[in-house]
Amino acid sequence: MTRLSMATATAALLVLVACGSERQPTNAGAEEPHEGEHEERAGFVALTPDALADLGIEIAVAEESVVGDTADLPAEIRFAADRLAMIVPRVGGVVHAIDATEGDIVDAGDVLAVLDSGRLASLVSAYKEGEAQERYAQATYERKRRLLDQGVTSEAEFAEARQAAAGAAARREAAETALHAAGVDHDRIEALASSPDGAAGRYRLTAPIAGRVIERHLALGQSVQAGEDGGSPAFVVADDAVVWADVQIYAVDLDRIRESQPVRLSDRSGTIVAEGEVAFVTPQLTEGTRTATARVVLPNENGRLRPGQYVRASIEAGSGATAVTVPSEAVVRVEGEDVVFVPEGDGYLAKPVRTGRTAGGRVVIEDGLASGDSFVASGAFTLKAELEKDAFGGGHAH
Structure with a gap:
């Protein structure tokens, strides 16, 4: 038996003895306790209302809640794939200007x-030629139709003109499609087609998404290749307003991890940096590590989470069972025992408890505290310090 339990039992025995001797005559010379004095009690801290407010003691009522089973796993912050753009030129050329x-x-x-691009210039030239041929073929077709109506030309000549017009339109459309494939929209096509000599080959590399430029791999005068020819990204743009936390799930934990389970992410110091829930669990294991991935999608408007950052993920994989739980900070060690402080009279008594597992910042109380009991939810460490000070002769009245 610990000193705290022994002292508590001794105090109870003294109370019983005192009750059995109530009718015994008192010593006339005995000195009565003065008003305001407190009988020494093991594990008891007496506090005045003013001291209670100053120490920031908060009281809560114990209640049953669903008990979680926490899986503590490594995770890495990554850019969301749908918010990351690898920008590769669609035509080769020489860098003419850099704007970002x-x-x-x-x-x-x-x-x-x-970029100054010979390939783009050729595409624009083919488009302009196609336009000219289409206009000529269409004009010829219209003239042949009028002549046919007047009986001046034959059906064969009219059919030939109609076929030529359709072919010219198809070639112009093919040239336009090639420009679209090179990343040139319709308005830009018209601008390039009407631009002066030398400007038709100016290829503009644009951002497909809003975000921040995180990589640039261009220099003035540098020759670059198109992506289809093996060219590498010239720019990387990322929007980190939303990021992913990819949690490494070991094979032994796979049966416990499910979508929608709460997740807490903490840094190396143990500080919680983000909270979310499991959005997706990969069905397959990675060959090298034999692990799966649980993905957590996280808002990051303040930029606190940085892609590449390693964190710890605590996933609450609850079983659905209920038990009395209290915040972890409500349980402290006093003389080798776990205790919670409960209000009693004008103070607080350290009450021994038997604890179970910890999940999500709460401790299961298996014995010593029942649902509906009041306890100190915040300030237990302060009361412990007061109790230890009293043990060294600091007194009880605060």
């Missing part, structure tokens, strides 16, 4: 760089 660099905030459609 690392750290710049850009909007969708903003120009990042301009």
Whole structure:
């Protein structure tokens, strides 16, 4: 038996003895206790209302709740794949101008760089030629139709003109499609087609999404290849307003992890940096590590979470059972025992409890505290310090 339990039992025995001797004559010379004095009690801290307010003691009522089973696993913060753009030129060329660099905030459609591209110039030339041929073929077709109506030309000549017009339209459409495939929209096509010599080959590399430029791999005068020819990204733009936390799930934990389970992420110091829930669990295991991935989608408007950052993920994989739980900070160690402080009279008594597992910042109380009992939810460490001070002769009245 610990000192606290022994002292508690001794105090109870003294109370019984005192009750059995109530009718015994008292010593006339005995000194009565003065008003305001407190009988020494093991584990008891007496506090005045003013001291109670100063120490920030908060009282709560114990209640049953669903008990979680926490899985503590490694995780890494990543850019959300749908908010990351690898920008590769669709045509090769030589860098003519650079309009953005690392750290710049850009909007969708903003120009990042301009290339002088012979390939683009050829595409524009083919489009202009196609337009001219289409106009000529269409004019010929219209003339042949009028002549046919007047009986001047034959059906064969009219059919030939109609076929030529359709072919010219198809070739012009093919040239336009090739420009679209190169990343040139319709308005830009018209601008390039009417531009002066030398400007028709100016290829504008634009941002497909809004975000921040996190990589730039271009220099003025540099020759770059198109993506289909093996070219690498010239820019990388990312929007980190939403990020992913990819949690590494070991095979032994897979049966416990499900979608929608609450997740807490903490840094190396143990500080909670984000909270969310499991959005997706991969069905397959990675060959090298034999692990699966649980993904958590997290808002990151303040930029606190940085892609590449390693964190710890606590996933609450509850079984559905209920039990009395209290905040972890409500349980302290006094003389080798777990205790919670409960209000009693004008103070607080350290009450021994038997604890179970911890989940989600709460401790299961298996014995010593029942549902509906009042206890100190915040300030237990302060009361412990007061109790230890009293043990060294600091007194009880505060």
